[in-house]
Amino acid sequence: MADLTLTTFDWVPEMPRGFVRDLRVRWALEEAALPYRVASVPFDDRGPAHLAHQPFGQVLWLTDGDLSIFESGAILLHLGERSDKLMPSDPRGRVEATKWVFAALNSVEMASLPWAMLKFMGNADDTPAWKFLDGFLEVRLKHLELVLARREWLAGSFSVADILMSDVLRPVDRFEGLANHPACRAYLARATARPAFAKARADQMAHFASADKARGIS
Numbered sequence: 001m002a003d004l005t006l007t008t009f010d011w012v013p014e015m016p017r018g019f020v021r022d023l024r025v026r027w028a029l030e031e032a033a034l035p036y037r038v039a040s041v042p043f044d045d046r047g048p049a050h051l052a053h054q055p056f057g058q059v060l061w062l063t064d065g066d067l068s069i070f071e072s073g074a075i076l077l078h079l080g081e082r083s084d085k086l087m088p089s090d091p092r093g094r095v096e097a098t099k100w101v102f103a104a105l106n107s108v109e110m111a112s113l114p115w116a117m118l119k120f121m122g123n124a125d126d127t128p129a130w131k132f133l134d135g136f137l138e139v140r141l142k143h144l145e146l147v148l149a150r151r152e153w154l155a156g157s158f159s160v161a162d163i164l165m166s167d168v169l170r171p172v173d174r175f176e177g178l179a180n181h182p183a184c185r186a187y188l189a190r191a192t193a194r195p196a197f198a199k200a201r202a203d204q205m206a207h208f209a210s211a212d213k214a215r216g217i218s
Contacts, residue, residue: 003037004029005063007053008204010040011211015120018201022060024072024167025079026200028160032083038207073105076160086160093156100154100161108144109168111137116171124175137172141181149183152190166191 006029008022022038029036041050046057053061054070061070062078069075077098080087087097115137118124124134144165147154154161169188172178178185191197 003063003065004034005037005039007039007041007061007063008059008207009043011043011215012208017205017208019171020059020204021072021167023200023204024163025060025062025075026203027163027167027197028076028079028086030196030199031158031163031194032079032085034079034082038203040207073101073164076163077101080160086163088155088157088159093159097155097159097161100159101164104161104164104168108140108165111140112168112172112177115177116175119175119177120171137177141172141178141184145181145183148187158191158194162191 006022006025008020012020026038041059051057053063053068058070060072060075061068062075063069064078067078069078076086080094080097088094111133115124115133118130118133124130153159154165166188169178169184170192173185173188178188
């Protein structure tokens with residue numbers, strides 16, 4: 001088995017900690033019990049070596065032997081090929097999980113991300129733009145609520161689709177955006193109660209806390 005290396009930033013400011021997307025891949029690796037190591041790149045200097053792996057200067061990426069993969073959805077689908085703990089083994093189940101991976105990224109996160117960013121920055125106010133984003137997210141959550149009211153997990157068994165969808169929902173829940181969607185909240189609670197999530201989040205927080213010490217930040 002090739003070595004798996006997850007690369008993330010060496011440090012990030014306080015606000016996004018616990019939400020940096022390397023958590024999605026840490027979580028999957030922990031669920032599948034796949035051995036891996038964590039490497040880091042400078043937050044303040046995103047040079048050619050960084051861009052060779054991640055052309056937008058972001059994190060994360062995963063190297064698997066001589067493969068270098070960026071984008072969390074692509075990485076999770078790749079890991080799903082490595083472990084039946086991350087993807088159903090039957091063709092119908094795999095198609096179902098793949099559909100919901102793309103739904104999480106394209107149908108829900110495209111609404112949740114700008115909404116959450118404005119909340120993070122304290123710019124959620126009574127403007128037409130905010131009302132549009134809030135309404136857009138509400139429509140997507142309304143449809144997702146109907147699905148999750150009937151399912152424990154999106155593709156039958158827990159899969160990479162649930163890692164992505166629950167991580168997409170976490171910033172919304174942080175700002176009480178799921179208050180009127182009990183099935184979404186219950187689904188998120190089930191997902192984040194898993195030991196692999198707790199381990200992944202604790203490891204990410206410890207990674208950045210260690211970086212604070214290296215920078216002399218108390």
